Amino acid sequence: xxxxxxxxxxxxxxxxxxxxxxxxxxxxxxxxxxxxxxxxxxxxxxxxxxxxxxxxxxxxxxxxxxxxxxxxxxxxxxxxxxxxxxxxxxxxxxxxxxxxxxxxxxxxxxxxxxxxxxxxxxxxxxxxxxxxxxxxxxxxxxxxxxxxxxxxxxxxxxxxxxxxxxxxxxxxxxxxxxxxxxxxxxxxxxxxxxxxxxxxxxxxxxxxxxxxxxxxxxxxxxxxxxxxxxxxxxxxxxxxxxxxxxxxxxxxxxxxxxxxxxxxxxxxxxxxxxxxxxxxxxxxxxxxxxxxxxxxxxxxxxxxxxxxxxxxxxxxxxxxxxxxxxxxxxxxxxxxxxxxxxx
Amino acid sequence: xxxxxxxxxxxxxxxxxxxxxxxxxxxxxxxxxxxxxxxxxxxxxxxxxxxxxxxxxxxxxxxxxxxxxxxxxxxxxxxxxxxxxxxxxxxxxxxxxxxxxxxxxxxxxxxxxxxxxxxxx
Numbered sequence: 001x002x003x004x005x006x007x008x009x010x011x012x013x014x015x016x017x018x019x020x021x022x023x024x025x026x027x028x029x030x031x032x033x034x035x036x037x038x039x040x041x042x043x044x045x046x047x048x049x050x051x052x053x054x055x056x057x058x059x060x061x062x063x064x065x066x067x068x069x070x071x072x073x074x075x076x077x078x079x080x081x082x083x084x085x086x087x088x089x090x091x092x093x094x095x096x097x098x099x100x101x102x103x104x105x106x107x108x109x110x111x112x113x114x115x116x117x118x119x120x121x122x123x124x125x126x127x128x129x130x131x132x133x134x135x136x137x138x139x140x141x142x143x144x145x146x147x148x149x150x151x152x153x154x155x156x157x158x159x160x161x162x163x164x165x166x167x168x169x170x171x172x173x174x175x176x177x178x179x180x181x182x183x184x185x186x187x188x189x190x191x192x193x194x195x196x197x198x199x200x201x202x203x204x205x206x207x208x209x210x211x212x213x214x215x216x217x218x219x220x221x222x223x224x225x226x227x228x229x230x231x232x233x234x235x236x237x238x239x240x241x242x243x244x245x246x247x248x249x250x251x252x253x254x255x256x257x258x259x260x261x262x263x264x265x266x267x268x269x270x271x272x273x274x275x276x277x278x279x280x281x282x283x284x285x286x287x288x289x290x291x292x293x294x295x296x297x298x299x300x301x302x303x304x305x306x307x308x309x310x311x312x313x314x315x316x317x318x319x320x321x322x323x324x325x326x327x328x329x330x331x332x333x334x335x336x337x338x339x340x341x342x343x
Numbered sequence: 344x345x346x347x348x349x350x351x352x353x354x355x356x357x358x359x360x361x362x363x364x365x366x367x368x369x370x371x372x373x374x375x376x377x378x379x380x381x382x383x384x385x386x387x388x389x390x391x392x393x394x395x396x397x398x399x400x401x402x403x404x405x406x407x408x409x410x411x412x413x414x415x416x417x418x419x420x421x422x423x424x425x426x427x428x429x430x431x432x433x434x435x436x437x438x439x440x441x442x443x444x445x446x447x448x449x450x451x452x453x454x455x456x457x458x459x460x461x462x463x464x
């Protein structure tokens with residue numbers, strides 16, 4: 001509350017009671033820093049005046065706590081309405097990016113094991129074939145949407161750096177870049193080292209090219225049930241174990257950097273509306289992927305078969321559904337919050 | 344402004360303020376208070392209490408003030424004081440007018456029907 005959230009002292013009249021000032025300081029802590037920087041001083045003045053009239057009022061404390069939490073959730077893009085609609089829309093898109101990162105990690109894990117299995121033999125059940133078509137198509141759609149979203153965002157970042165206004169973007173960009181680099185190099189190395197996936201001698205055997213399937217498999221190697229079987233894990237080569245620890249860190253860097261970039265990159269309102277539209281299209285892609293995954297897990301092949309769905313896949317479905325629900329809500333809120341901008 | 348009112352009637356009485364959801368009530372009170380001149384937070388609270396008999400809690404007041412400012416319905420004025428005054432913008436005046444006209448239409452219909460069916464004048 002000090003400085004921008006400074007100690008509340010009346011501009012004129014007697015100095016406020018120090019006990020009241022402490023209470024106001026405590027109440028203001030419910031609000032996020034950005035809100036306090038904008039409204040802290042005047043809000044403190046109002047609270048001091050209110051305290052002078054009604055020294056004890058639990059309803060006031062409860063009201064400030066509720067509104068403070070609401071302001072925090074709004075700032076994070078999770079609920080309510082932020083003070084700045086553009087920043088609120090970017091926060092919602094940040095939540096959507098985060099949900100998409102979780103969805104793609106788990107989704108690619110499922111898809112890659114099926115794509116690798118198809119390198120050896122096509123699925124026996126029609127349900128798995130349909131599932132793979134849906135999952136592959138939606139992954140392709142998500143990749144195209146990501147590319148379409150990146151083009152204007154990159155252009156805005158370049159323009160900001162030309163104007164020397166990109167200092168806030170350097171850290172997240174470096175984080176995301178490092179994540180991409182580690183994932184690309186590592187996944188390519190381990191994907192190529194996996195027998196039968198990097199380059200199968202049967203031409204046109206799989207639905208997806210073997211190299212891409214192996215890349216996806218290697219990138220998501222850490223998402224595995226082997227963590228619950230330490231004895232089996234101990235038999236893995238050391239390099240592979242290190243990769244299983246390093247790759248999640250790289251994914252985390254990539255996701256964190258991407259989310260921070262989305263939140264910090266200031267783009268014109270029309271670009272924000274375009275990105276929001278792409279976000280809603282991405283949610284549609286996620287729904288299609290989840291339908292495919294559900295189709296496979298519910299109708300998967302018998303135990304010991306190439307396309308068998310295990311317990312981890314059922315758990316993966318739950319994670320996909322949770323990520324879809326969060327992303328869908330963020331996309332809807334992004335549209336709602338951007339519509340609440342200045343008229 | 345007439346066009347705005349007509350549009351709000353055609354859309355089933357939905358005025359710009361009705362998009363504020365549960366904040367529409369406090370927003371109407373705040374905008375009505377600012378309609379006769381700029382006021383800071385405490386003055387708004389006292390004025391609203393005087394003309395509407397409602398005491399807006401501090402958190403609610405600033406939650407709605409920030410939304411109205413974000414939508415461009417009000418704007419903060421520069422002040423040497425810590426208490427920053429707010430004033431109504433032209434967009435805010437239009438939105439308030441449309442909202443109050445829609446409410447008056449509902450009130451007229453309701454009062455007319457009460458008068459006809461129940462004899463309540």
